[in-house]
Amino acid sequence: xxxxxxxxxxxxxxxxxxxxxxxxxxxxxxxxxxxxxxxxxxxxxxxxxxxxxxxxxxxxxxxxxxxxxxxxxxxxxxxxxxxxxxxxxxxxxxxxxxxxxxxxxxxxxxxxxxxxxxxxxxxxxxxxxxxxxxxxxxxxxxxxxxxxxxxxxxxxxxxxxxxxxxxxxxxxxxxxxxxxxxxxxxxxxxxxxxxxxxxxxxxxxxxxxxxxxxxxxxxxxxxxxxxxxxxxxxxxxxxxxxxxxxxxxxxxxxxxxxxxxxxxxxxxxxxxxxxxxxxxxxxxxxxxxxxxxxxxxxxxxxxxxxxxxxxx
Amino acid sequence: xxxxxxxxxxxxxxxxxxxxxxxxxxxxxxxxxxxxxxxxxxxxxxxxxxxxxxxxxxxxxxxxxxxxxxxxxxxxxxxxxxxxxxxxxxxxxxxxxxxxxxxxxxxxxxxxxxxxxxxxxxxxxxxxxxxxxxxxxxxxxxxxxxxxxxxxxxxxxxxxxxxxxxxxxxxxxxxxxxxxxxxxxxxxxxxxxxxxxxxxxxxxxxxxxxxxxxxxxxxxxxxxxxxxxxxxxxxxxxxxxxxxxxxxxxxxxxxxxxxxxxxxxxxxxxxxxxxxxxxxxxxx
Numbered sequence: 001x002x003x004x005x006x007x008x009x010x011x012x013x014x015x016x017x018x019x020x021x022x023x024x025x026x027x028x029x030x031x032x033x034x035x036x037x038x039x040x041x042x043x044x045x046x047x048x049x050x051x052x053x054x055x056x057x058x059x060x061x062x063x064x065x066x067x068x069x070x071x072x073x074x075x076x077x078x079x080x081x082x083x084x085x086x087x088x089x090x091x092x093x094x095x096x097x098x099x100x101x102x103x104x105x106x107x108x109x110x111x112x113x114x115x116x117x118x119x120x121x122x123x124x125x126x127x128x129x130x131x132x133x134x135x136x137x138x139x140x141x142x143x144x145x146x147x148x149x150x151x152x153x154x155x156x157x158x159x160x161x162x163x164x165x166x167x168x169x170x171x172x173x174x175x176x177x178x179x180x181x182x183x184x185x186x187x188x189x190x191x192x193x194x195x196x197x198x199x200x201x202x203x204x205x206x207x208x209x210x211x212x213x214x215x216x217x218x219x220x221x222x223x224x225x226x227x228x229x230x231x232x233x234x235x236x237x238x239x240x241x242x243x244x245x246x247x248x249x250x251x252x253x254x255x256x257x258x259x260x261x262x263x264x265x266x267x268x269x270x271x272x273x274x275x276x277x278x279x280x281x282x283x284x285x286x287x288x289x290x291x292x293x294x295x296x297x298x299x300x301x302x303x304x305x306x307x308x309x310x311x312x
Numbered sequence: 313x314x315x316x317x318x319x320x321x322x323x324x325x326x327x328x329x330x331x332x333x334x335x336x337x338x339x340x341x342x343x344x345x346x347x348x349x350x351x352x353x354x355x356x357x358x359x360x361x362x363x364x365x366x367x368x369x370x371x372x373x374x375x376x377x378x379x380x381x382x383x384x385x386x387x388x389x390x391x392x393x394x395x396x397x398x399x400x401x402x403x404x405x406x407x408x409x410x411x412x413x414x415x416x417x418x419x420x421x422x423x424x425x426x427x428x429x430x431x432x433x434x435x436x437x438x439x440x441x442x443x444x445x446x447x448x449x450x451x452x453x454x455x456x457x458x459x460x461x462x463x464x465x466x467x468x469x470x471x472x473x474x475x476x477x478x479x480x481x482x483x484x485x486x487x488x489x490x491x492x493x494x495x496x497x498x499x500x501x502x503x504x505x506x507x508x509x510x511x512x513x514x515x516x517x518x519x520x521x522x523x524x525x526x527x528x529x530x531x532x533x534x535x536x537x538x539x540x541x542x543x544x545x546x547x548x549x550x551x552x553x554x555x556x557x558x559x560x561x562x563x564x565x566x567x568x569x570x571x572x573x574x575x576x577x578x579x580x581x582x583x584x585x586x587x588x589x590x591x592x593x594x595x596x
Contacts, residue, residue, distance in 0.1 A: 201435050202430045202432060202435040202436040203435065203436050203437055203438045205391075205394075205396050205428065205430075206428060206430070206436050206493075206496065207438075207449075208396055208423065209394060209396060209423050209424070209426060209427055209428050210423070210424060210427075210450050210453050210454065210496075210500060211420050211421070211423050211424050211453050211454055212449075212453055213420070220449070221438050221440075224438075224440050225438070225439070225440060
């Protein structure tokens with residue numbers, strides 16, 4: 001599991017703005033065409049995500065789907081409709097209890113996307129706060145925060161999750177607590193480094209010379225200059241949260257029946273994988289697609305969210 | 313309130329709004345005596361003296377230059393003079409008030425009296441703020457001080473078209489951005505302008521313009537100026553007094569013409585000889 005954190009941190013480190021010299025060079029090089037390409041890439045990446053989100057919210061109300069909890073023990077592990085022996089009444093087949101995979105995929109998507117969204121927010125919020133504080137104040141605040149971040153990143157994610165869930169039981173709020181505990185540190189580390197570079201910019205000195213208070217400088221100048229990084233970090237964190245939930249549910253520590261998530265579906269499909277691959281493959285595919293889209297969107301947003309490219 | 317710089321100066325020759333009491337306006341604007349500033353070297357306990365026993369004074373309306381190569385402590389000195397950087401030990405009086413004895417609130421009230429123009433004009437402007445919204449913020453911070461001129465007239469003062477008000481920093485050329493920085497300094501009606509290599513980051517073609525603007529606006533605003541540069545020709549053209557710094561120490565100081573025509577210190581002599589066109593100028 002820790003490799004998810006590691007990859008998130010690795011790509012997040014690159015989010016820190018390039019040194020001014022390099023940045024100016026890219027600004028000169030960037031004409032109109034790359035800007036338009038970037039804008040459309042944000043659109044083409046966010047459109048399918050919105051589509052997926054709308055689908056999982058709206059589709060259950062239409063009555064077209066089976067009840068995701070309705071068991072049919074006479075028809076377990078029915079293959080998807082396109083395979084031989086499949087029926088269109090269960091387009092993606094059924095699991096070992098005869099429950100419709102498509103209905104469960106949609107139902108599980110709601111919870112999974114919710115976890116991704118809220119899980120990102122609970123990690124980004126405190127992470128940004130602590131990171132900006134440390135990066136801007138420096139001194140002992142920075143020393144303390146940096147050590148805590150290091151300590152946090154040294155703890156294996158699964159250890160924290162096990163400790164919290166074993167003592168508190170498994171529920172949605174506890175899952176968010178785990179996501180916050182494990183997600184804030186990488187965010188804090190990145191925002192800290194960006195806040196440090198913004199702090200050293202000369203306009204901060206100029207504002208101080210004009211009599212601006214430190215609180216004002218942070219809220220009105222440092223944080224807005226971090227906005228692109230925060231948005232990008234947030235989208236990456238959505239992907240991480242979904243993966244974390246899947247991993248926990250897979251281990252039986254996350255979402256427990258009767259609630260459905262993609263991770264929980266993945267777990268329930270593992271013991272029948274050789275006979276009925278579709279039970280695990282579709283939620284697995286859904287996780288992959290959503291996380292990939294979200295991460296690409298994060299990258300696109302980072303380059304898009306820059307006043308230099310906003311208008312000319 | 314007065315709307316042009318000239319009128320503003322006339323009103324400002326008395327006590328300006330926001331000027332701290334106890335300042336007669338007759339003493340030096342900035343008085344530095346035996347200033348020592350030390351930095352801790354990275355990853356070591358060793359201390360590095362960036363400024364080593366420097367003394368200088370700037371009278372009202374005077375322009376004092378500090379020249380030296382990079383690393384000679386010029387910028388550290390400038391930052392100390394503004395109260396924005398490390399202040400070290402030794403005498404440091406701004407408008408007759410000891411900068412170190414001030415509480416943070418008093419210091420913040422005093423700060424608008426000193427405005428800084430930096431080397432990198434783009435770094436001195438928040439990339440997320442248009443020129444107009446940046447000025448609006450300054451006006452919000454110091455409503456009384458900045459009410460003497462409106463945005464359009466202010467831009468005219470620094471010879472910029474009013475259309476530039478809605479531009480973002482990245483849409484400005486280096487020269488334009490530096491003019492905006494000068495405008496942002498002028499709007500505060502400072503008693504002292506600290507210009508830290510204000511033309512070094514600019515194209516040669518605009519350097520002279522910006523320099524001329526700086527000189528003119530400093531004169532009409534009646535402010536003093538501390539001019540930091542490594543460019544001797546520039547210092548000679550703009551300053552009355554000059555201090556030559558070498559490794560944190562002032563090795564020579566005096567009126568500009570005297571220092572340039574009759575340098576006493578070997579380092580100063582070397583600097584002047586290294587000036588482009590020095591021989592030609594000497595023959596003349």
